[in-house]
Amino acid sequence: MILTTTNTIEGFKVIEYKGIVSGTSSELKTKFSFKTEKNMEMIANVMTEAKEQAFQKLKDNATKLNANAVLGISVDVETVNGSYFFVSVTGTAVNVA
Known part of the structure; x- marks a missing residue:
């Protein structure tokens, strides 16, 4: 799986756009x-x-x-009071060849 923040991958051509995908995660820790x-x-x-x-x-x-790459990935990191961390990543799933 190729992951990139760019909209193209050098040496590859986008064959099919599959849709927008995301992933989220949160971590709760004691206050630091x-x-x-x-x-x-x-x-x-x-x-x-x-x-x-x-x-x-x-x-x-x-x-x-059934994608083999994700283009245009955006990463968002947020924290609340230094104890709760939330990460969200979003991009466009594609097939490249």
Whole structure:
């Protein structure tokens, strides 16, 4: 599965547009203090995990449409009070050759 934020993939041609796909993920952790380096590392790990889950769901949804690529991916990361992280990824599922 090819994933890209661009609208084209060099060396490939879009054969069929399958539809818009998305993936979301949220992670709830205890409140962090942004004051220490250790806490900043923990926050980064939580956000990375949420992002990886969202991308996996995006790929799963594209696979259900029999797509082999997702173009124009947009990533949105939000947090509430530094304890709840929400990641949403959206793109266009396509077949390329």
